Amino acid sequence: MVALDPHPLRTWTPTYSAWADELPSWLPETAVASIAPKPAVWTDHHRIIDRTYCVLDTLALQTALALDRVRVLAGTAIDVTGSRVTTSDGTIVDARHVVDARGTLDSRDLAQQTAYGIVVERQRAEPILEGSDAWFMDWRTDNGAMPGDVPSFLYAVALDADRVLLEETCLVGRPALDLGVLRTRLHHRLSHRNLEPTGNEDVERVRFSVEPPPRSQLHTGRGGPVLFGSRSNLMHPATGYSVAASLASADHLVERFRGGGRSRRSRPVHIWTVQKLRNLGLRTALSLQPEMVPQFFASFFSLPVELQRSYLSGHDDAVGTMTAMLKMFPTLPASARIAIARTVARPLHRG
Numbered sequence: 407m408v409a410l411d412p413h414p415l416r417t418w419t420p421t422y423s424a425w426a427d428e429l430p431s432w433l434p435e436t437a438v439a440s441i442a443p444k445p446a447v448w449t450d451h452h453r454i455i456d457r458t459y460c461v462l463d464t465l466a467l468q469t470a471l472a473l474d475r476v477r478v479l480a481g482t483a484i485d486v487t488g489s490r491v492t493t494s495d496g497t498i499v500d501a502r503h504v505v506d507a508r509g510t511l512d513s514r515d516l517a518q519q520t521a522y523g524i525v526v527e528r529q530r531a532e533p534i535l536e537g538s539d540a541w542f543m544d545w546r547t548d549n550g551a552m553p554g555d556v557p558s559f560l561y562a563v564a565l566d567a568d569r570v571l572l573e574e575t576c577l578v579g580r581p582a583l584d585l586g587v588l589r590t591r592l593h594h595r596l597s598h599r600n601l602e603p604t605g606n607e608d609v610e611r612v613r614f615s616v617e618p619p620p621r622s623q624l625h626t627g628r629g630g631p632v633l634f635g636s637r638s639n640l641m642h643p644a645t646g647y648s649v650a651a652s653l654a655s656a657d658h659l660v661e662r663f664r665g666g667g668r669s670r671r672s673r674p675v676h677i678w679t680v681q682k683l684r685n686l687g688l689r690t691a692l693s694l695q696p697e698m699v700p701q702f703f704a705s706f707f708s709l710p711v712e713l714q715r716s717y718l719s720g721h722d723d724a725v726g727t728m729t730a731m732l733k734m735f736p737t738l739p740a741s742a743r744i745a746i747a748r749t750v751a752r753p754l755h756r757g
C-alpha cells in the first residue's frame with residue numbers, strides 16, 4: 407500500500423470533535439480528549455441534548471492511525487485516475503485501487519464554515535459554561551451582531567481537564583463571515599459575560615469548505631478514483647462534520663476493495679438520497695433570514711435524539727433523514743416554512 411501527501415510528517419493541529427456514538431470501536435480511548443455526556447444548546451431557550459459529544463485528542467488520533475505497513479511518499483498528485491497517480495515531479499504510481507482523499511477546495515465559491523476561538527483555563531470558562539458540559543450551539547445574540555447580520559453562535563468545549571475552547575462560529579455561508587468579524591463578536595460576547603480576553607490566549611482559526619469540489623473538477627464515474635473524506639459525500643454539507651464519518655467508513659472501504667469493488671453494506675440509493683436531502687439542508691441554511699436561524703435549530707433540537715442522529719450522522723439513513731426533516735417542518739414558523747418551500751422549488755445551479 408502506498409500513501410502520498412505533500413507533507414506526510416506534518417503534525418495535525420485542528421480541534422476535531424464528534425458525537426461519541428459515531429466513532430468506530432477500533433479507535434483507542436486515548437484518541438478522545440474530553441467527553442460531554444449532555445451538551446447544551448441555546449436556541450430560543452436552554453436545552454440539554456441527551457447524546458454524548460466528545461473532543462478528540464488530535465495528536466493521539468494521528469498517532470493511532472498508524473501507517474506501519476504503508477509506503478509513504480512525499481509528493482503532490484496532479485493527475486489521479488482509478489489506477490494511476492502522477493505527481494508533480496513526474497513520479498507515477500500504479501495501483502489496483504486509488505483513493506482520492508485530497509480534501510475539498512479552499513474556495514469562496516463553495517459554502518464554507520468559519521470560526522474564531524480562544525483557549526482559556528477551565529476556571530475562567532466556568533461562568534461561560536453556566537454549568538453545562540459544553541455549548542454545542544449558543545445562539546444568544548449578545549455577540550454585538552446587528553439585527554439582519556449573518557448570525558454566529560458560541561461553541562464551547564473542554565479540550566482536557568484544564569482548558570476550554572470558546573469559539574464564535576459561522577455555521578455556513580457563501581461567503582462565510584470573516585474571522586475578524588468573528589473575533590470581534592467573540593470578544594463582545596465574552597466581555598458581556600464577564601470574561602475579558604487578555605490577547606495572550608492560544609487561538610484557533612477555522613475556515614473550510616463544507617462542500618466537495620464541483621463535479622466538473624472531479625474525476626468521477628468509470629475509470630475514476632474512489633473519492634473519500636471531505637472530497638466525497640462523507641462531509642455533512644449542512645454542519646461541516648466529516649471526521650467521524652471518515653473514520654467510521656474506513657472499514658467499509660477496505661471491505662469494498664476486498665469484495666472486488668462493492669461492499670455488502672453499501673446502499674448507493676440511500677447514500678444518494680441522504681446527500682440530496684443534506685444539500686437541501688445546506689441550501690435552507692444559506693437562505694434562511696438571520697432571525698429565523700435560532701428558531702430553525704429550536705425545531706431541530708426538539709426532535710427525538712434518534713432523529714437528530716439520523717440527520718446529523720452516518721451517511722445512508724435515508725428514511726431517518728427524511729423523517730427528521732418532515733417532522734421538523736410543521737414545527738417551524740410560517741416564514742421559515744415559506745423560505746424552505748422556495749428553496750425546494752428553486753433549481754440547483756451548481757455542478
Ligand SMILES: Cc1cc2nc3c(=O)[nH]c(=O)nc-3n(C[C@H](O)[C@H](O)[C@H](O)COP(=O)(O)OP(=O)(O)OC[C@H]3O[C@@H](n4cnc5c(N)ncnc54)[C@H](O)[C@@H]3O)c2cc1C
Nearest residue numbers: 411412420421422423482483508509612635636647648649
Ligand atoms: C480548525 C478546524 C476545526 C475543525 N473541526 C472539525 C470537527 O470538530 N469535526 C469535524 O468533523 N470536522 C472538523 N473540521 C473540518 C475538518 O477539517 C475536515 O472535515 C477534515 O479535515 C476533512 O478531512 P479530509 O481528510 O477529508 O481532508 P483534509 O483534512 O483536507 O486532508 C486532505 C489531505 O490531502 C492532502 N493533499 C491535498 N492535495 C494533495 C495533492 N495534490 N496530492 C497529495 N495529497 C494532497 C493534504 O495534504 C491533506 O493531508 C475542522 C476544520 C478545521 C480547519
